Amino acid sequence: xxxxxxxxxxxxxxxxxxxxxxxxxxxxxxxxxxxxxxxxxxxxxxxxxxxxxxxxxxxxxxxxxxxxxxxxxxxxxxxxxxxxxxxxxxxxxxxxxxxxxxxxxxxxxxxxxxxxxxxxxxxxxxxxxxxxxxxxxxxxxxxxxxxxxxxxxxxxxxxxxxxxxxxxxxxxxxxxxxxxxxxxxxxxxxxxxxxxxxxxxxxxxxxxxxxxxxxxxxxxxxxxxxxxxxxxxxxxxxxxxxxxxxxxxxxxxxxxxxxxxxxxxxxxxxxxxxxxxxxxxxxxxxxxxxxxxxxxxxxxxxxxxxxxxxxxxxxxxxxxxxxxxxxxxxxxxxxxxxxxxxxxx
Amino acid sequence: xxxxxxxxxxxxxxxxxxxxxxxxxxxxxxxxxxxxxxxxxxxxxxxxxxxxxxxxxxxxxxxxxxxxxxxxxxxxxxxxxxxxxxxxxxxxxxxxxxxxxxxxxxxxxxxxxxxxxxxxxxxxxxxxxxxxxxxxxxxxxxxxxxxxxxxxxxxxxxxxxxxxxxxxxxxxxxxxxxxxxxxxxxxxxxxxxxxxxxxxxxxxxxxxxxxxxxxxxxxxxxxxxxxxxxxxxxxxxxxxxxxxxxxxxxxxxxxxxxxxxxxxxxxxxxxxxxxxxxxxxxxxxxxxxxxxxxxxxxxxxxxxxxxxxxxxxxxxxxxxxxxxxxxxxxxxxxxxxxxxxxxxxxxxxxxxxxxxxxxxxxxxxxxxxxxxxxxxxxxxxxxxxxxxxxxxxxxxxxxxxxxxxxxxxxxxxxxxxxxxxxxxxxxxxxxxxxxxxxxxxxxxxxxxxxxxxxxxxxxxxxxxxx
Numbered sequence: 001x002x003x004x005x006x007x008x009x010x011x012x013x014x015x016x017x018x019x020x021x022x023x024x025x026x027x028x029x030x031x032x033x034x035x036x037x038x039x040x041x042x043x044x045x046x047x048x049x050x051x052x053x054x055x056x057x058x059x060x061x062x063x064x065x066x067x068x069x070x071x072x073x074x075x076x077x078x079x080x081x082x083x084x085x086x087x088x089x090x091x092x093x094x095x096x097x098x099x100x101x102x103x104x105x106x107x108x109x110x111x112x113x114x115x116x117x118x119x120x121x122x123x124x125x126x127x128x129x130x131x132x133x134x135x136x137x138x139x140x141x142x143x144x145x146x147x148x149x150x151x152x153x154x155x156x157x158x159x160x161x162x163x164x165x166x167x168x169x170x171x172x173x174x175x176x177x178x179x180x181x182x183x184x185x186x187x188x189x190x191x192x193x194x195x196x197x198x199x200x201x202x203x204x205x206x207x208x209x210x211x212x213x214x215x216x217x218x219x220x221x222x223x224x225x226x227x228x229x230x231x232x233x234x235x236x237x238x239x240x241x242x243x244x245x246x247x248x249x250x251x252x253x254x255x256x257x258x259x260x261x262x263x264x265x266x267x268x269x270x271x272x273x274x275x276x277x278x279x280x281x282x283x284x285x286x287x288x289x290x291x292x293x294x295x296x297x298x299x300x301x302x303x304x305x306x307x308x309x310x311x312x313x314x315x316x317x318x319x320x321x322x323x324x325x326x327x328x329x330x331x332x333x334x335x336x337x338x339x340x341x342x343x344x345x
Numbered sequence: 346x347x348x349x350x351x352x353x354x355x356x357x358x359x360x361x362x363x364x365x366x367x368x369x370x371x372x373x374x375x376x377x378x379x380x381x382x383x384x385x386x387x388x389x390x391x392x393x394x395x396x397x398x399x400x401x402x403x404x405x406x407x408x409x410x411x412x413x414x415x416x417x418x419x420x421x422x423x424x425x426x427x428x429x430x431x432x433x434x435x436x437x438x439x440x441x442x443x444x445x446x447x448x449x450x451x452x453x454x455x456x457x458x459x460x461x462x463x464x465x466x467x468x469x470x471x472x473x474x475x476x477x478x479x480x481x482x483x484x485x486x487x488x489x490x491x492x493x494x495x496x497x498x499x500x501x502x503x504x505x506x507x508x509x510x511x512x513x514x515x516x517x518x519x520x521x522x523x524x525x526x527x528x529x530x531x532x533x534x535x536x537x538x539x540x541x542x543x544x545x546x547x548x549x550x551x552x553x554x555x556x557x558x559x560x561x562x563x564x565x566x567x568x569x570x571x572x573x574x575x576x577x578x579x580x581x582x583x584x585x586x587x588x589x590x591x592x593x594x595x596x597x598x599x600x601x602x603x604x605x606x607x608x609x610x611x612x613x614x615x616x617x618x619x620x621x622x623x624x625x626x627x628x629x630x631x632x633x634x635x636x637x638x639x640x641x642x643x644x645x646x647x648x649x650x651x652x653x654x655x656x657x658x659x660x661x662x663x664x665x666x667x668x669x670x671x672x673x674x675x676x677x678x679x680x681x682x683x684x685x686x687x688x689x690x691x692x693x694x695x696x697x698x699x700x701x702x703x704x705x706x707x708x709x710x711x712x713x714x715x716x717x718x719x720x721x722x723x724x725x726x727x728x729x730x731x732x733x734x735x736x737x738x739x740x741x742x743x744x745x746x747x748x749x750x751x752x753x754x755x756x757x758x759x760x761x762x763x764x765x766x767x768x769x770x771x772x773x774x775x776x777x778x779x780x781x782x783x784x785x786x787x788x789x790x791x792x793x794x795x796x797x798x799x800x801x802x803x804x805x806x807x808x809x810x811x
Contacts, residue, residue: 011640018644029660142362142799146792148736150743150759151784158766158780174547178450283649287740291763301652305659306745317656321648328647 005333012329019321020077023314024070030310032062077318083311087304092315095300101190102171102296103289107281109193109212110219114281115274118224119267122231126266127258129236137228144225149284153218153291160214167214169293176207215288222284223277230273235266268339275331282327283320356804363800369793377602384599400600401751402592424567425553426541432556433534441533442526443555447548448540587778589761592751594779598786600753605790608669608738609731615673616734617727620680627681628688629711639685642678650675654737658746665754668738668747676734680723687719694718721805729798732791739787758783 027035036057048056057063061072080093088095125137160167172180179185179201180192188198196204238244239262247257286298297316304312357363376383386399396403433441541549550563559566586594627638657671691697691714700710741747742756762779
């Protein structure tokens with residue numbers, strides 16, 4: 001167990017190093033001229049002569065050998081200097097930090113319906129194998145898994161915003177936004193649902209929730225389908241095991257067999273998938289945030305990409321990858337704790 | 346062997362999901378093959394002329410009316426600003442004050458600052474105020490704020506203002522403390538016109554409502570007045586799926602089928618090929634080569650697929666080929682892991698050991714025993730991935746990173762539709778066709794590949810066999 005965790009921890013810096021290599025390598029595709037554009041004000045850029053351009057390249061070290069440039073860049077990254085973001089109009093690090101709470105709020109709230117309903121549906125399908133309800137749930141899963149999130153999100157907007165007017169896009173209504181920006185509103189956690197409750201503003205809490213439901217529905221829809229398929233097949237596998245037959249043979253109540261004997265074992269593989277999914281939720285918010293026009297990491301990345309804000313793109317890619325790597329580490333360790341077979345193997 | 350193949354085939358063909366999947370795919374293939382006959386690529390202005398690149402959706406424009414704008418909110422914004430301009434010059438100073446007050450409360454400090462700065466007198470006042478803040482700016486780590494302010498004063502005024510506003514929240518308050526009542530009409534006009542660019546559509550509508558004294562639906566009011574002329578149209582005769590942004594939706598869907606097949610097949614083929622090579626090398630040779638290749642795979646897996654595709658596409662420059670390259674570069678790891686695991690497993694099987702003991706050559710062992718026993722999971726995985734790859738490519742186009750403007754691609758059509766879908770208030774489903782038809786095409790395409798993959802897995806997965 002300890003050896004396993006130590007091995008994973010030793011690999012961690014190696015993988016992070018590899019990620020910086022890939023991201024730096026991708027940036028080199030731009031060539032020195034475009035890289036220079038990241039340093040120089042675009043308005044003056046066109047007016048510069050050849051010699052001035054060369055001088056600037058020399059000044060920012062763009063003519064240095066790649067190894068030197070990589071070392072410089074890595075040094076900056078390690079000290080938290082990710083460059084200046086044109087889109088955010090502030091250093092990339094600050095821009096990312098400012099947007100984390102918005103995305104975290106969305107991802108965290110999305111976990112509950114996704115995991116809860118997804119596993120529940122999968123269990124029902126497995127228990128009622130080949131009955132009508134199983135077929136219905138499976139059809140739902142196949143169709144849901146084939147539904148691109150941006151198509152579904154746009155349908156949600158059309159029905160619940162344009163038609164019914166229940167779930168508006170954006171982060172907050174205008175009036176609520178004004179209150180939140182005012183000095184009377186205290187930001188304790190930067191997660192708005194919690195802050196609004198701490199400030200005693202139930203109306204803002206409700207307003208925030210209204211803006212969250214649409215994106216959460218969109219995220220859940222896709223992942224339900226995925227999670228319920230895995231839960232169903234894992235549960236079916238367990239239900240065919242000898243010990244389930246034994247439990248039934250000794251006359252146990254069917255509910256006890258399902259809930260105590262089968263469910264617990266069936267959920268072990270679901271945990272890994274579920275954990276990996278939760279991490280992917282973070283990256284998956286890109287599209288949802290763009291559709292619902294929400295402030296957050298995802299929309300920041302998307303607008304940085306469309307506006308060619310190279311520093312911001314690299315910063316967000318690094319950030320997302322670090323979250324993915326650290327999250328996977330935590331999940332693997334947790335998994336080893338839950339399942340003794342992994343620990344010993 | 347023949348008996349076995351026949352039995353497997355029969356089982357595959359009797360599986361309902363394979364029947365549905367295959368028939369949908371056959372339909373799409375036919376649509377793609379007969380695209381020039383279903384949606385002939387002719388110039389809509391002059392039907393006798395063919396257009397040179399059929400993948401660019403022909404744009405239909407009318408001489409009498411302006412070109413349909415690319416984005417609904419942009420279009421309405423520019424119409425409203427144009428209309429406001431006329432009204433502003435006509436109206437008295439008192440009418441403008443509530444509008445300016447509304448704008449002051451809604452525009453960010455930096456942009457407000459710029460709007461102010463456009464009027465020379467006010468600019469100097471702002472500068473004075475900024476210079477007062479020098480000690481504070483110095484404390485926050487700026488080495489030479491004075492020259493910074495001087496140099497930015499001329500060019501990037503927004504930047505320095507927003508930076509100052511960040512440092513001192515009171516700065517925003519200071520900007521708001523300007524009293525519109527004391528300003529000349531000229532300054533008020535300048536502020537309104539400069540700042541309205543930075544307003545969101547909703548805020549702009551409120552500002553316009555205040556200026557025109559409109560009660561109720563601003564969009565409708567403008568349309569009735571004739572300011573906003575063009576909407577997407579849906580005429581049964583020529584455009585069965587309707588039109589968006591001057592382009593025929595059916596044309597886009599029909600030719601987009603070809604695009605979808607091309608993206609899916611090319612990316613899947615090369616991704617699987619790279620994965621096969623890496624995975625077989627790692628699995629067959631083992632040792633440090635395996636360790637190295639698998640760690641590289643881990644690194645590539647550590648960047649979320651969509652984010653990686655976005656980043657690489659941005660660095661390569663947009664375009665469909667760039668999207669495909671990005672998806673291949675970050676799309677081979679699953680296959681590599683799968684094939685490596687399978688080879689490791691197969692290597693230890695009795696029949697391989699038996700073949701080795703009989704003295705069969707390595708190459709023959711690989712061709713006859715290893716490949717047939719490891720390739721099916723790869724094929725299944727590839728067919729399952731086809732759908733999700735097409736979705737990712739469409740998502741990139743939807744974000745504006747993929748196909749160029751006007752390219753027949755499902756994601757691009759959705760991107761056009763997006764701005765119109767929210768519709769006018771009270772007519773939520775007015776532009777339903779702009780979302781529904783491309784959406785159905787996309788869902789069916791992905792569904793077909795997923796069903797096919799499911800059916801293949803059910804038929805060929807050894808664990809379920811027998």
